[in-house]
Amino acid sequence: MSLIQNHSLEPQSKRRKLQQETNYSSSSSSTNCGHFFVRYGICCNCRSTVGKHEGRAFDYLVDGLQLSHEAIAVTKLLTTHVTCLNDKKLHLVLDLDHTLLHTVMVSMLSEEEKYIIGEVGSREDLWRFNGGHSSEFLIKLRPFLQEFLKEANEMFNMYVYTMGSRDYAKTVLKLIDPKRVYFGDRVITREESPYVKTLDLVLADECGVVIVDDTPQVWPDHKRNLLEITKYKYFRDKTRSDVEYSKSYAEEKRDESHKDGSLANVLKVLKEVHERFFKDGVEKELKNDPKDVRLLLHDLCTPQCGF
Ligand SMILES: [Mg+2]
Ligand SMILES: [Zn+2]
Known part of the structure; x- marks a missing residue:
């Protein structure tokens, strides 16, 4: 997520270069992306192919959805400690x-x-x-x-x-x-x-x-x-x-x-x-x-x- 925010603050030419680097690194599988949200085996952020062992399937919520373990942990905390406490x-x-x-x-x-x-x-x-x-x-x-x-x-x-x-x-x-x-x-x-x-x-x-x-x-x-x-x-x-x-x-x-x-x-x-x-x-x-x-x-x- 911070990667996306940083991009928006950079000048456009530099941003393009960064994106190219990101694309390159993701295809070489040494990506920095945490692959938080994956649909049908493709990361929604970096478009890498992501294996099933890198997260957990949540098809019951959205067809083809997989969340990384980190995304699950963050979502669990936010759900209970913010949304639930408010409601x-x-x-x-x-x-x-x-x-x-x-x-x-x-x-x-x-x-x-x-x-x-x-x-x-x-x-x-x-x-x-x-x-x-x-x-x-x-x-x-x-x-x-x-x-x-x-x-x-x-x-x-x-x-x-x-x-x-x-x-x-x-x-x-x-x-x-x-x-x-x-x-x-x-x-x-x-x-x-x-x-x-x-x-x-x-x-x-x-x-x-x-x-x-x-x-x-x-x-x-x-x-x-x-x-x-x-x-x-x-x-x-x-x-x-x-x-x-x-x-x-x-x-x-x-x-x-x-x-x-x-x-x-x-x-x-x-x-x-x-x-x-x-x-x-x-x-x-x-x-x-x-x-x-x-x-x-x-x-x-x-x-x-x-x-
Ligand atoms: Mg029973
Ligand atoms: Zn990714």
Whole structure:
């Protein structure tokens, strides 16, 4: 960036010479350019070809976009310490399956659950979709989901982060965020992140990111940011019926509590984290007392509180 600014202060002839030198040096790969922003393998500043190992792909935000590690670090800091403090918003990363909803293949429904197919269309928390290869699925939204998203959105910039495919994420988002007010393009799937989940892909400083997920194992490096939520299991998992035999919510025609269920309880913790993070005002946070959601979560989530 400073290279560009310097250029604009130089006389034009000298500027041209500098540009030639820059072009020359970039093609000889001894460039000074940090290749901050890369599209489809070409640096947006110096036009060099840049390898994948020199940064990280952010296709989920802009197709073909790669950011250098330095650009990621700077963006994360600016996002959290400038934008977020001004808006009084932190970041929230939400898992989909068993956190916000339960999806099941129709062919896997137990005999006692099959009645529910007839309820699709008359209930707002139940949806059917075709997953291709003639496989039909049912999606059951967790109780309190819409209230949770609406209230969390006031305090957090929200991401979806799922080990599901992008097509699946799109299907779910059409149901839970049809107007794209909650998540926008902030949707990370297994296509960007096939093995484990990482906050490296979330453009915010880790001191201001809370994760809500039912599976801690997928977050090897960011457990301190994690608020683990009880698994939402509405349907019977036929593959595991031999391990534990208890009736599913669907079989018993009941559901997790709306007002006092897991999402409502997680929301209470999120409110507390948000309040404590911004309690002493933005100025104090910037100068002497940098807050960190990891410490706040640690204080709030003692084993007794059930999270
Ligand atoms: Mg999950
Ligand atoms: Zn470059």
